[in-house]
Amino acid sequence: MKKQAITYLFSVLCLCGTGTAWAKSSPESVAPPATEQSPATIRLLWDTSRQTIDGFGVGEADWADDVFVFPQREEVLDALFSEQGLRANLLRGEIFPHYSNDSLHCDFALQTDTSRQVARTGRQTLEKNDLLRRGQFWLTAEVHRRYPDVRLVFSTWSPPAWMKEGGHATPDYPASHGNLKRTHYQSFADYLATFCQAFQSIGIPIYGVSPSNEPGYAAPWNSCVWSAKQMSTFIHDYLLPTFTRQGVDAKVIFGENPAWSTVFDKLEMISSASFVNQVLSAYPDWDSQRLITAGHGYVLPDTIPLPAELRRTPILPFTEAEKRNIPMWVTEISDITPLDTSMEDGLYWADMFHQYLMNARVSALIWWLGAQPTHTNESLIVLNQEAGTYVRTKRYDTFGNYSRYIPQGSRGIDNETEGLPKGVCVSSFRKGPHYTLVLVNPNATEVTCQLELQGAQPVKPLRSYTTTANTRWQEGQITLSGQRYTLVLPPKSVVTYTGECQ
The missing domain is CATH 2.60.40.1180 (Golgi alpha-mannosidase II)
Structure with a gap:
């Protein structure tokens, strides 16, 4: 999720104006x-014996072009995935709505030119989303080639615009707002299956896909609003049966709202815990082996005029997921406070990782962005495109204290x-x-x-x-x-x- 415009939720509630950002919370006392x-x-x-650890990773969703055009991009990948780096074993990308502009055409950009020459000139010569598609494909293919044990997962910000109603389009974001038409539930299920099959056909297996990133948030970028009832129907009656019929082995990830949980009823639409629990409660016969539940780790800032008690986002297990022994993942975590590369920032995040692993018993932690040019705390590595240099933040280092030394398959x-x-x-x-x-x-x-x-x-x-x-x-x-x-x-x-x- 792009954090720069996260004022929608609070303006709807008449709680605050513009300028609100997800902020750091205070560690618990011991x-x-x-x-x-x-x-x-x-x-x-x-x-x-507690949860099984699936791993630690990074995302580059909607920002893969920044790494693609970076002069020292191979060094950055090593810093994230190699034995000398973070040893990340999960990479999260995006299933773009602009892969398909109408019901007759679908192109997942697997044959596009991703050469170094394109990377050098792409900012000047290519349309923004064309460069983004090329950048993500290069990143996905290169990570799979160099680090074949990395699991690849993808989230969908929005289905293609032609499948939706009530949407809004801009040149950069062709599928903002709106909902998936009920008449296109099967079309969208086929779209996700075809995406997985396309990558499998060139030897790149997809570990998991999510039908919706932040389903409770009608964002100004590519987005799609889902209720828990709509999501449970789509996954249970359309997506899982389609994957079974078409031989797609990818797991289905769902939840992924901005907050892990909330205590204020008017903020329930951004609670991953509430969404997950409602989806799982809708049917008694879920195939737990095909599912991963997920949430994002953003917290409400103290600038919001609410009592601290109502701003809490408790870090606890998803009740229905724990009951069914379905893994819980954090698929995004970061914040947009001003850039801080210090050890104080690293310690703050180390404590947050601890809370998710030991209190919520999550099986995976994925940082929002592995590398990006930024003036905020959204990425682990800060790129300087002009100079061709980069900085590893202290949160990168403390994330590595977990990702490097807790083996996949460990039990809490x-x-x-x-x-x-x-x-x-x-x-x-x-x-x-x-x-x-x-x-x-x-x-x-x-x-x-x-x-x-x-x-x-x-x-x-x-x-x-x-x-x-x-x-x-x-x-x-x-x-x-x-x-x-x-x-x-x-x-x-x-x-x-x-x-x-x-």
Whole structure:
């Protein structure tokens, strides 16, 4: 979602005027600091088992052309996907409405020229959406070629304009506002199936598709409004049967509203939790293996004239998804506050990642944009197109403390803490005999604590990977002493620990 114009929701409610942006929320408080008589302790509860981790990723939806034309684009991809970079295993793109302008024509731009020459001159010679289609295809194909284990997912901002009613068109956005006509539910299901088949035909498998990005928001860019009832009917009666008939293996992703959840009833239209729960409650016979539920991680700013209690966006599991054991993903998270590349910003986001992984038990985290020229906090990497240079922000670094070291297929496990200073948080995961901890210390003082494993015997030294204002994933080692490890967290740091037990 483009955050620059996110005033619609509040002007509708007569709550505020223009200039509103999704903003940062305050981290939750934790236990009081340790005393000399009670040393701080972290205890891993080995026999617990929570969500399965599907991975960590980035999006380039609607901005892939920025990476396509960037002079050092291969370096940027390495920074996002390679072993030396974030090791992201998910890439999110967009199923454009302008792939099809009428019922007789559909072109997914798989044969277009994406050469370096086109990239150098495209801004001057190509129509905006033509360049965008080429850019996304280059990015998708190049990521698949260089990092074949990356899973590709796509969200739909809007069906093609000819399938809709009540829409609005501009040269850049041919399918804004409006709804999908009921008479075109099957047409849209076929469109999504054909998209997946087209990429499969050139050896690029699609892992999942979403029929709607932010279905509760009639945005001024390409958008389409859906009710939960409309979405449940479309997925259950049209999309899943079409995928089955046509042999499309892609999973169906849905939810994806701007807020993970809301507490104010007049903001329910932007709640992913409410939308997901209503969709799943509509039918008792969902094929859970074909579904992924999703939400976005944007919060309401304190400039909104509402009490803080009504602005909350609680980070909790989707009740109906958890009941059916359907994965929950964050498919967008960022904000448009002024650009901040500092460790303070990195610590803020590290805490947010912790809350989604440990409180909401999500299986995947996808940052809104991997790389973009920007003056806001929408991307992990900030591009300078003119100079051909780029900056890795500290949120890039702290995202890497999760994405690099929590293997796909890990299970979340519980932990108990005693005496940790306020603000310190612990995320914990295991895969077979191996485990990963991510600790966030936002305090200006060093924190020392003991690590214990309940239900398993630790073996071998721990490996540590430390991010501070001056370091990125700095490696270290902690020796086992008896049945414990002594962990030392530098001030204002994020430290990942990986270990093994028997």
